[in-house]
Amino acid sequence: MMDDAMYASQLFLYAVIPLMNEIGEQYGYFRGKSGVVQLSVNLPDGVEGLHFVLEDGAVTTVLGLHERPDVSLHFARQQHFNDFFLGKTKKMPKIQGFGKPGLLIATFRTLLKMASLLAAKTPPADEATKELVVRLYLYLLSRGISRLNRLGHPSVREWATKSPDRVYAWRVEGHPDTAAYLRVKAGKSKAARGLYTRSQPFFTMRFADLDSALSILLQTGDFLTLTAEKRLILEGAPEFGAKIGDFMQLVGSYIQG
Amino acid sequence: MQLSREKLITLENKAHELRRSIVDTVYHAGSGHLGGALSMIDAVTLLYYHRMNIDRANPDWPERDRFIMSKGHAGIGFVSVLADLGYLNREDLKTFNLTGSKLGIHLDATKVPGVDASTGSLGHGLSIALGMAIAAQMMGKEYITYCLLGDGECNEGAVWEAAMAIGSRRQSNLITMVDRNHAMLDGNTEDVMKLEPFQDKWTAFGFHTVTVNGHDFAAIDRAIGEALARRDQPSCIILDTVKGAGVDFAAGDYRWHYGAINEELSAKAYDSLERYHQERVAALEGA
Amino acid sequence: MGIAYTSLDTTKLSTAEVYAHTLCEIAQTDPRIVTLTADLAKSTKIGVFQEHFPERFVNLGIAEQNMFGIAAGMAACGLIPFTCTFAIFNSCRALDQVHTDICYQNLNVKMIASHAGTSFGQAGSTHHATEDIAIMRTMANLVVLVPADGQEAAAAVRAAIEHQGPVYIRINRGFDQVVYPQGIEDFQIGKANLLKDGSDLCFIACGSAVFSALQAARELEAEGIKARVLDMHSIKPLDKEAIKRAVHDTRRIITAEDHTVVGGLGGAVAEVIAESGMGCAFRRLGIQDTFSPIGYHEDLMSIHGIDTNGLITAAREALKMDFEEDDDWADEV
Numbered sequence: 001m002m003d004d005a006m007y008a009s010q011l012f013l014y015a016v017i018p019l020m021n022e023i024g025e026q027y028g029y030f031r032g033k034s035g036v037v038q039l040s041v042n043l044p045d046g047v048e049g050l051h052f053v054l055e056d057g058a059v060t061t062v063l064g065l066h067e068r069p070d071v072s073l074h075f076a077r078q079q080h081f082n083d084f085f086l087g088k089t090k091k092m093p094k095i096q097g098f099g100k101p102g103l104l105i106a107t108f109r110t111l112l113k114m115a116s117l118l119a120a121k122t123p124p125a126d127e128a129t130k131e132l133v134v135r136l137y138l139y140l141l142s143r144g145i146s147r148l149n150r151l152g153h154p155s156v157r158e159w160a161t162k163s164p165d166r167v168y169a170w171r172v173e174g175h176p177d178t179a180a181y182l183r184v185k186a187g188k189s190k191a192a193r194g195l196y197t198r199s200q201p202f203f204t205m206r207f208a209d210l211d212s213a214l215s216i217l218l219q220t221g222d223f224l225t226l227t228a229e230k231r232l233i234l235e236g237a238p239e240f241g242a243k244i245g246d247f248m249q250l251v252g253s254y255i256q257g
Numbered sequence: 258m259q260l261s262r263e264k265l266i267t268l269e270n271k272a273h274e275l276r277r278s279i280v281d282t283v284y285h286a287g288s289g290h291l292g293g294a295l296s297m298i299d300a301v302t303l304l305y306y307h308r309m310n311i312d313r314a315n316p317d318w319p320e321r322d323r324f325i326m327s328k329g330h331a332g333i334g335f336v337s338v339l340a341d342l343g344y345l346n347r348e349d350l351k352t353f354n355l356t357g358s359k360l361g362i363h364l365d366a367t368k369v370p371g372v373d374a375s376t377g378s379l380g381h382g383l384s385i386a387l388g389m390a391i392a393a394q395m396m397g398k399e400y401i402t403y404c405l406l407g408d409g410e411c412n413e414g415a416v417w418e419a420a421m422a423i424g425s426r427r428q429s430n431l432i433t434m435v436d437r438n439h440a441m442l443d444g445n446t447e448d449v450m451k452l453e454p455f456q457d458k459w460t461a462f463g464f465h466t467v468t469v470n471g472h473d474f475a476a477i478d479r480a481i482g483e484a485l486a487r488r489d490q491p492s493c494i495i496l497d498t499v500k501g502a503g504v505d506f507a508a509g510d511y512r513w514h515y516g517a518i519n520e521e522l523s524a525k526a527y528d529s530l531e532r533y534h535q536e537r538v539a540a541l542e543g544a
Numbered sequence: 545m546g547i548a549y550t551s552l553d554t555t556k557l558s559t560a561e562v563y564a565h566t567l568c569e570i571a572q573t574d575p576r577i578v579t580l581t582a583d584l585a586k587s588t589k590i591g592v593f594q595e596h597f598p599e600r601f602v603n604l605g606i607a608e609q610n611m612f613g614i615a616a617g618m619a620a621c622g623l624i625p626f627t628c629t630f631a632i633f634n635s636c637r638a639l640d641q642v643h644t645d646i647c648y649q650n651l652n653v654k655m656i657a658s659h660a661g662t663s664f665g666q667a668g669s670t671h672h673a674t675e676d677i678a679i680m681r682t683m684a685n686l687v688v689l690v691p692a693d694g695q696e697a698a699a700a701v702r703a704a705i706e707h708q709g710p711v712y713i714r715i716n717r718g719f720d721q722v723v724y725p726q727g728i729e730d731f732q733i734g735k736a737n738l739l740k741d742g743s744d745l746c747f748i749a750c751g752s753a754v755f756s757a758l759q760a761a762r763e764l765e766a767e768g769i770k771a772r773v774l775d776m777h778s779i780k781p782l783d784k785e786a787i788k789r790a791v792h793d794t795r796r797i798i799t800a801e802d803h804t805v806v807g808g809l810g811g812a813v814a815e816v817i818a819e820s821g822m823g824c825a826f827r828r829l830g831i832q833d834t835f836s837p838i839g840y841h842e843d844l845m846s847i848h849g850i851d852t853n854g855l856i857t858a859a860r861e862a863l864k865m866d867f868e869e870d871d872d873w874a875d876e877v
Contacts, residue, residue: 018877061877146875164846165853191875198766199759237719239840366649378644384610385645388617418610
């Protein structure tokens with residue numbers, strides 16, 4: 001059985017940090033840059049991390065450690081890692097990469113931006129940022145639930161094990177680039193970006209607009225009110241919606257502390 | 258308003274004709290539900306020849322009072338009334354139960370004019386009657402719905418579902434009547450499935466319940482009059498009757514729930530009916 | 545952030561409300577429409593009608609047999625009563641009244657039978673209606689309709705009112721996947737809806753299985769298989785011509801229903817195929833002559849093989865094709 005700290009670490013690693021890819025692209029921090037940027041942490045069972053391979057601004061996210069990253073942020077203690085991503089500390093991890101200051105600065109800027117976007121309690125003012133935040137959250141939550149399944153989190157694993165081949169999707173009307181989905185089948189799960197087009201997903205959480213999505217994701221509004229106002233439409237039975245809602249909340253609870 | 262002696266004798270004369278017709282129909286059909294037809298005929302005579310608002314020229318007149326004979330097997334008695342009213346030809350009665358006839362043990366409302374519901378599956382009629390009464394309410398119509406049940410029929414749970422609803426709704430434009438002839442197919446009611454205390458049961462379901470002599474026109478009429486005047490509570494009139502009344506070899510005998518009449522028995526029956534009629538007329542004249 | 549809701553809340557969320565609103569709309573100009581329920585106004589959504597027309601609504605409490613008898617009496621007096629109860633009680637408990645008071649007398653009673661099939665999964669077999677299509681289609685004079693979603697249910701209600709005689713409309717608990725988002729223009733009793741054309745095989749489905757068939761056909765299309773999908777909402781009268789055409793055009797028929805495979809849609813289609821003298825591959829999907837376990841409706845449909853995946857599997861078997869298992873289960877990053 002994993003403890004909460006471990007679940008948190010795993011979610012930061014595999015659901016939160018990968019978002020740097022989206023952020024870097026949106027704000028152009030990595031434009032023109034090349035090299036490998038890695039984030040890693042010492043966990044009880046060993047070092048885990050992921051790295052971003054940049055080729056002239058194009059970013060590929062790769063899970064796992066690189067032999068010789070150009071920029072490396074390594075957290076020697078799990079507690080520090082968790083606290084950092086919970087926003088409880090600004091103390092930096094062990095940094096390597098001063099030889100590539102441009103890349104290093106781009107990494108910091110991305111991290112800082114991510115922190116400010118995800119920590120926000122109120123919606124951003126402009127449309128583009130709203131879209132980005134919704135996308136970040138939906139990717140985070142879909143990957144988060146899938147990761148919890150892989151880790152064997154009891155309630156998520158139980159649900160995934162019993163599931164026939166089903167797709168659970170999130171989308172916002174008029175903003176297809178914010179969509180994400182989760183495919184589940186007999187214990188296996190896969191988080192993916194975009195709209196699932198092969199057939200209609202088994203369940204879709206459909207938001208009427210970005211503001212409706214943000215009100216749920218930033219937890220300023222509640223499911224029932226939004227559904228009654230038709231700002232949130234659950235396509236599929238409410239029992240399954242409730243389950244997904246619970247898992248979204250579960251992921252949130254780990255990464256928000 | 259009390260029935261005059263003349264009216265009572267007129268009703269008795271009509272009832273006598275109908276009883277004869279019932280025996281005749283059973284004879285032509287070969288067999289039939291004689292007992293239950295004879296026990297109810299006095300009440301039905303009073304209804305159709307004094308109380309009910311109907312149009313002899315138009316059995317489907319929308320404003321007519323409705324009559325649901327929930328004890329559908331008494332169809333062999335009811336057809337005599339329908340023929341007398343002109344809704345059927347007298348000759349049709351001779352085809353009762355024969356192949357291809359529109360008349361059979363349980364009358365088909367879609368085929369026989371003047372029949373408001375195809376009863377026969379016991380326990381259904383009171384619900385149907387309630388539906389008609391509610392429809393009257395919803396449409397703002399004044400017609401009254403009468404429902405006649407058999408006593409054995411009251412074993413059916415569906416009867417009590419309807420009773421509960423009638424009591425709950427205080428459906429006073431529906432008048433429930435029970436032909437309490439104390440007998441059913443397999444024996445006397447109290448030997449097969451006890452109904453007593455029968456009146457208490459209806460009262461418990463919210464009805465104003467009375468028990469009257471089911472062969473006394475005046476008594477039945479008084480009860481109906483009071484029921485019609487009572488708007489705040491539905492009424493149930495238990496008609497204490499004799500199964501097979503008028504035919505001495507059948508009277509009071511549960512075995513005549515259903516029986517065969519040949520020529521010999523038919524002659525005996527007419528004799529008995531004649532004496533019965535004379536006794537009753539004498540009683541009315543003397544009263 | 546999770547959802548908690550009551551049965552009252554679900555009336556705001558469900559697709560079954562569409563039929564109830566349609567009924568209210570029609571009732572505005574047609575005074576003959578009245579409704580009855582047996583203590584299930586909230587569950588069957590007819591409570592919506594009650595709010596708008598309280599004087600034309602009757603609640604009989606938990607007494608279904610009485611309700612159907614009353615409906616018969618009302619119809620005999622010229623009203624158009626809509627009864628609303630669970631399909632299991634409509635078709636089993638009150639069948640004598642349906643048969644004798646309503647069908648035999650050919651009365652204008654319209655029966656909304658909700659929570660059909662295993663849609664009330666959590667309630668178990670006491671509340672499942674898995675034999676009602678078979679039972680009801682044997683009743684002479686009765687029209688039997690099984691709409692696929694809320695919009696089609698509304699269309700069925702309109703058609704039922706125009707039809708002279710008794711009608712049985714079988715719907716689910718109200719959380720159907722949407723098949724007709726824009727509603728239906730040309731709903732006709734006795735005419736199946738062709739949702740998708742194709743010549744490799746034909747799904748003939750009704751009720752909640754229609755969505756499964758549509759999705760299955762879409763997924764099969766991606767693999768190059770062209771499946772025809774017929775929404776056979778009208779079980780009686782059945783669209784025999786559409787069935788015969790499908791047999792001729794595709795030679796592979798798969799029926800799907802949230803109902804036993806004995807005597808329901810599958811049985812009805814089999815009768816047509818057998819009498820037509822035409823040969824074809826034929827498979828009935830549905831509940832395989834058992835009582836259903838407890839579970840959410842969607843899970844039960846999966847267990848009984850009538851969800852999208854179930855139909856896809858059946859289609860592949862009918863075409864005798866194998867496909868590779870999807871191997872890439874890594875999360876996209």
